[in-house]
Amino acid sequence: MKRRTGASSMVYLCLVLLFLYLPIFLLIVLSFNGTNSTSVMRGFSFKWYYELFHDDATIQAFYNTIVLAVTSAVTATFIGTLAAIGIDKMKKGLRKTTIMTVTDIPMMNPEIVTGVSMMLLFVFIGSILGMNGVLGFWTLFIAHVTFSLPYVILNVLPKLRQTDHNIFEAARDLGCTQISAFFKVVLPSILPGIFSGLIMAFTLSLDDFIISYFVSGPRFQTLPIRIFSMTKKRVTPDMYALSTLMFVTILVLLILVNVFQNKSDSSKKKEVGSDV
Numbered sequence: 001m002k003r004r005t006g007a008s009s010m011v012y013l014c015l016v017l018l019f020l021y022l023p024i025f026l027l028i029v030l031s032f033n034g035t036n037s038t039s040v041m042r043g044f045s046f047k048w049y050y051e052l053f054h055d056d057a058t059i060q061a062f063y064n065t066i067v068l069a070v071t072s073a074v075t076a077t078f079i080g081t082l083a084a085i086g087i088d089k090m091k092k093g094l095r096k097t098t099i100m101t102v103t104d105i106p107m108m109n110p111e112i113v114t115g116v117s118m119m120l121l122f123v124f125i126g127s128i129l130g131m132n133g134v135l136g137f138w139t140l141f142i143a144h145v146t147f148s149l150p151y152v153i154l155n156v157l158p159k160l161r162q163t164d165h166n167i168f169e170a171a172r173d174l175g176c177t178q179i180s181a182f183f184k185v186v187l188p189s190i191l192p193g194i195f196s197g198l199i200m201a202f203t204l205s206l207d208d209f210i211i212s213y214f215v216s217g218p219r220f221q222t223l224p225i226r227i228f229s230m231t232k233k234r235v236t237p238d239m240y241a242l243s244t245l246m247f248v249t250i251l252v253l254l255i256l257v258n259v260f261q262n263k264s265d266s267s268k269k270k271e272v273g274s275d276v
Contacts, residue, residue: 031240048237061226072144073201080152088160115214135217143215144205152197159193
């Protein structure tokens with residue numbers, strides 16, 4: 001009976017994985033198509049990657065996306081780390097529960113609601129200040145920092161809870177100030193969480209479309225918005241090439257996060273084992 005259950009669960013898992021990853025596999029294969037057909041594979045060629053890298057609008061959108069992702073991820077990581085430290089120092093109670101609930105709202109709230117509400121807020125502030133064309137890089141930057149913050153906090157908080165606060169107090173007793181004790185004791189122990197939060201924020205900013213679509217202006221376009229504009233015309237394999245590059249980039253980043261996290265956990269287990 002157990003064997004049948006295990007076999008059926010494996011079949012179900014294989015079907016789920018096939019359903020999820022087969023379309024991506026087909027997209028990657030067709031990006032190397034020798035013709036402009038989007039359904040029939042005829043020859044192997046890097047033609048569409050060549051066409052992609054010679055498309056000025058796409059290159060500019062790529063540059064905009066990288067600049068936005070890096071700046072918003074670094075800012076969200078800095079603010080999120082400070083927020084996580086403050087939340088960790090709070091005593092359990094209504095205040096801490098309320099703050100954690102408010103922090104989780106951007107993750108639970110539908111993206112279209114967040115995008116529309118932010119667009120209305122930016123346009124309203126622009127009308128008060130008498131500014132035309134307020135939507136652009138800075139509105140995208142604020143929006144991306146906002147929806148990335150909860151993920152940074154949730155990555156840093158567990159590391160803070162795993163940190164032995166007695167070590168911090170021991171550093172204070174040995175003459176360190178609060179700031180020097182934090183950088184020498186607390187920061188090294190939570191660095192894996194900070195790094196994971198940074199990569200998560202970068203990844204979220206890199207592939208966000210819904211919120212970016214509502215808060216972006218005509219003078220600043222990101223890659224997801226560029227891909228959407230390309231679908232309004234006849235779909236060509238250069239869009240497949242662009243999607244393939246984005247998928248590979250995000251996949252590599254996620255692998256790096258998992259490897260870094262596993263190394264951190266294994267090193268901590270070794271330290272605990274040596275102490276015992």
